[in-house]
Amino acid sequence: xxxxxxxxxxxxxxxxxxxxxxxxxxxxxxxxxxxxxxxxxxxxxxxxxxxxxxxxxxxxxxxxxxxxxxxxxxxxxxxxxxxxxxxxxxxxxxxxxxxxxxxxxxxxxxxxxxxxxxxxxxxxxxxxxxxxxxxxxxxxxxxxxxxxxxxxxxxxxxxxxxxxxxxxxxxxxxxxxxxxxxxxxxxxxxxxxxxxxxxxxxxxxxxxxxxxxxxxxxxxxxxxxxxxxxxxxxxxxxxxxxxxxxxxxxxxxxxxxxxxxxxxxxxxxxxxxxxxxxxxxxxxxxxxxxxxxxxxxxxxxxxx
Numbered sequence: 581x582x583x584x585x586x587x588x589x590x591x592x593x594x595x596x597x598x599x600x601x602x603x604x605x606x607x608x609x610x611x612x613x614x615x616x617x618x619x620x621x622x623x624x625x626x627x628x629x630x631x632x633x634x635x636x637x638x639x640x641x642x643x644x645x646x647x648x649x650x651x652x653x654x655x656x657x658x659x660x661x662x663x664x665x666x667x668x669x670x671x672x673x674x675x676x677x678x679x680x681x682x683x684x685x686x687x688x689x690x691x692x693x694x695x696x697x698x699x700x701x702x703x704x705x706x707x708x709x710x711x712x713x714x715x716x717x718x719x720x721x722x723x724x725x726x727x728x729x730x731x732x733x734x735x736x737x738x739x740x741x742x743x744x745x746x747x748x749x750x751x752x753x754x755x756x757x758x759x760x761x762x763x764x765x766x767x768x769x770x771x772x773x774x775x776x777x778x779x780x781x782x783x784x785x786x787x788x789x790x791x792x793x794x795x796x797x798x799x800x801x802x803x804x805x806x807x808x809x810x811x812x813x814x815x816x817x818x819x820x821x822x823x824x825x826x827x828x829x830x831x832x833x834x835x836x837x838x839x840x841x842x843x844x845x846x847x848x849x850x851x852x853x854x855x856x857x858x859x860x861x862x863x864x865x866x867x868x869x870x871x872x873x874x875x876x877x878x879x880x881x882x883x884x
Contacts (some may be wrong), residue, residue, distance in 0.1 A: 647660055675710075
């Protein structure tokens with residue numbers, strides 16, 4: 581089911597009187613406690629009213645590899661974790677997913693409830709993901725785009741990805757995709773908008789989207805350092821750059837960012853996959869959307 585299909589999938593840009601919608605109960609997303617589940621255990625998650633339950637499990641554990649490097653773009657040491665799927669490990673040549681964490685998080689908390697290796701070793705409704713690696717990395721709290729003295733986007737594009745390509749990950753013709761939750765969901769979209777030749781598919785879960793710089797100043801002043809910065813990296817303004825890029829966006833209808841995600845959805849390419857089931861800006865909703873997001877990316881960048 582794509583954008584505009586099924587219950588709760590309205591993507592209207594404004595209300596009936598033409599005014600922009602204002603999010604309800606607005607509290608900026610905080611880092612959340614990550615729940616781990618046992619490897620191999622089957623989990624059934626209700627995706628929302630009117631939608632089928634999703635069943636997923638693990639084919640086995642996969643392999644996580646931790647590391648760190650000094651980033652010239654971020655001017656600090658950054659940690660990362662590479663997750664390899666079942667049957668693969670260092671030395672494997674695979675497509676790559678760059679998974680971006682939310683506000684207040686780091687590379688250890690980018691995913692809800694699962695490790696990077698578990699994420700790429702999932703079975704979704706009995707279907708194994710195509711082999712691909714997933715990396716998480718420390719991006720700070722600057723909304724994954726350049727700020728004075730800290731450029732997490734530059735770090736990913738010019739340092740992390742070349743380092744991983746030297747290890748056989750994301751080397752053409754094997755593709756690279758971006759994925760993220762909350763602030764990271766915004767970042768995954770922004771990466772594909774500004775670097776479409778690098779990021780060939782996108783999955784954004786509960787993206788923390790803003791529609792005006794005034795709201796940025798009210799909610800999270802550090803997200804953009806000026807009105808000019810907001811104009812340059814606003815995801816809605818630059819959505820046209822996603823034409824030809826497979827993209828999946830999921831947002832719960834009780835999420836305080838949801839009205840703004842609806843505005844984003846209204847300007848996405850018509851073949852974008854958009855899911856608006858019931859749910860909030862919570863760990864449980866994030867976890868429910870990780871398997872279908874990974875399956876989506878698997879079908880677009882994975883290799884069999």
